[in-house]
Amino acid sequence: MALIPTGWQTVGPYLHIGLTWLNTTKLAGEATKGERIAVEGRLFDGDGAPVPDGMIEIWQANADGRYNHPDDTQAKPREAAFFGFGRVDTDKQGGFRFETVKPGRVPGPGNTLQAPHILVSVFLRGQLRRLVTRLYFADEASNGDDPILALVEDPARRRTLLAVRDPGSATYRFDIRLQGEAETVFFEV
Amino acid sequence: MPDPIGYRREVPGTQPPYLHPDYKSTVKRSPTKATIAVPHTLSEVTGPLWTKERVGSIADDLTVQDKERPLGERIVVAGRVMDEDGRPVPNTLVELWQCNASGRYHHPVDQHDAPLDPNFTGRGHAVTDGNGDYRFVTIKPGAYPWPNHFNAWRPAHIHFSLFGPSFVTRLVTQMFFPGDPLLALDPIFNGVPAPARDLLVSSFDLGMTVPDTALAYRFDIVLRGRAATPTGI
Numbered sequence: 552m553a554l555i556p557t558g559w560q561t562v563g564p565y566l567h568i569g570l571t572w573l574n575t576t577k578l579a580g581e582a583t584k585g586e587r588i589a590v591e592g593r594l595f596d597g598d599g600a601p602v603p604d605g606m607i608e609i610w611q612a613n614a615d616g617r618y619n620h621p622d623d624t625q626a627k628p629r630e631a632a633f634f635g636f637g638r639v640d641t642d643k644q645g646g647f648r649f650e651t652v653k654p655g656r657v658p659g660p661g662n663t664l665q666a667p668h669i670l671v672s673v674f675l676r677g678q679l680r681r682l683v684t685r686l687y688f689a690d691e692a693s694n695g696d697d698p699i700l701a702l703v704e705d706p707a708r709r710r711t712l713l714a715v716r717d718p719g720s721a722t723y724r725f726d727i728r729l730q731g732e733a734e735t736v737f738f739e740v
Numbered sequence: 741m742p743d744p745i746g747y748r749r750e751v752p753g754t755q756p757p758y759l760h761p762d763y764k765s766t767v768k769r770s771p772t773k774a775t776i777a778v779p780h781t782l783s784e785v786t787g788p789l790w791t792k793e794r795v796g797s798i799a800d801d802l803t804v805q806d807k808e809r810p811l812g813e814r815i816v817v818a819g820r821v822m823d824e825d826g827r828p829v830p831n832t833l834v835e836l837w838q839c840n841a842s843g844r845y846h847h848p849v850d851q852h853d854a855p856l857d858p859n860f861t862g863r864g865h866a867v868t869d870g871n872g873d874y875r876f877v878t879i880k881p882g883a884y885p886w887p888n889h890f891n892a893w894r895p896a897h898i899h900f901s902l903f904g905p906s907f908v909t910r911l912v913t914q915m916f917f918p919g920d921p922l923l924a925l926d927p928i929f930n931g932v933p934a935p936a937r938d939l940l941v942s943s944f945d946l947g948m949t950v951p952d953t954a955l956a957y958r959f960d961i962v963l964r965g966r967a968a969t970p971t972g973i
């Protein structure tokens with residue numbers, strides 16, 4: 552008989568005590584392959600006010616599209632110099648920033664190929680459970696082939712998942728809105 | 741490569757809703773549009789493996805982190821991390837944080853008029869052993885008031901954070917203590933539907949006590965388990 556998975560509870564306003572010791576905002580080392588990028592954004596609540604007591608975690612493949620995990624059995628070289636995990640608490644303006652490399656494409660269901668993307672977990676006071684979303688790159692031609700983006704029927708909603716590159720820099724902007732007209736698409740995993 | 745074996749989908753009625761108006765802050769902080777279920781691709785079935793080797797340190801005794809011993813009732817908090825089939829989840833990080841014995845967090849935002857304890861930070865982490873077991877020594881946290889509604893008090897609790905083997909298995913939860921009269925009144929605890937919420941209450945465990953030193957509470961944790969077949973949608 553299957554056990555019931557333990558229920559989620561909020562991280563609460565004091566998450567910093569237990570969780571910021573593992574903050575990781577620079578994911579790539581000197582030896583990491585790939586295009587250096589930064590992703591930054593802000594977390595907003597239903598009033599459009601910044602959320603200063605949240606935490607963002609990210610998980611991504613390396614530049615070749617390989618995850619640092621034994622279940623990734625693709626015939627691509629493993630890269631010890633890239634773990635692929637980031638964590639940071641939001642600042643007073645609800646802001647967060649990660650420096651990383653642009654992930655490569657990884658397989659999707661069937662024989663599809665996913666567009667480059669980063670998995671994003673959002674934790675905050677005032678929310679009992681984690682919110683899950685995905686960051687895609689607005690200037691990426693393969694977005695049109697992505698099987699997960701295709702699940703979002705409304706093009707306006709799909710745009711909430713697209714991080715936009717600041718002209719002349721390697722920084723992609725990705726704001727997360729919990730509610731409102733541009734409410735971010737959240738996924739159930 | 742073939743489609744990866746995914747994880748079991750969430751069982752309806754076992755997890756809190758995003759919007760839970762009794763917990764007032766959820767009103768402005770929960771999505772208003774339906775979430776979209778995604779198949780478990782390689783992105784979801786992988787995840788950061790925070791193993792003992794990668795973590796590199798252990799901080800499983802919260803009573804010896806400062807010069808003197810903290811005030812309060814010293815306790816053991818231990819248990820097993822398992823998947824939905826009851827199989828142990830070995831070598832995975834468990835993070836924990838809590839307030840002190842008088843109900844005050846070592847945190848600038850906490851303005852509760854109860855004494856800070858200079859010898860208690862309330863933070864620890866450990867990695868499960870080969871049987872999925874973890875064990876902390878800490879002090880019993882106090883109850884504390886919060887501004888959700890008139891005379892609202894959080895029951896004594898310890899915050900837990902776990903990773904497990906994949907992105908899907910991530911969990912942040914809270915452990916409560918048996919027989920606490922505040923449990924029935926707490927909108928956060930009651931955000932988890934019955935009967936799943938009772939699983940957040942630890943049990944007194946005489947066998948784990950340390951004679952003349954510490955009482956013990958057992959808190960087993962169940963993470964999402966693997967499905968038998970690929971979980972395409």
Ligand SMILES: [Fe+3]
Pocket residue numbers: 563894897899
């Ligand atoms: Fe708390």
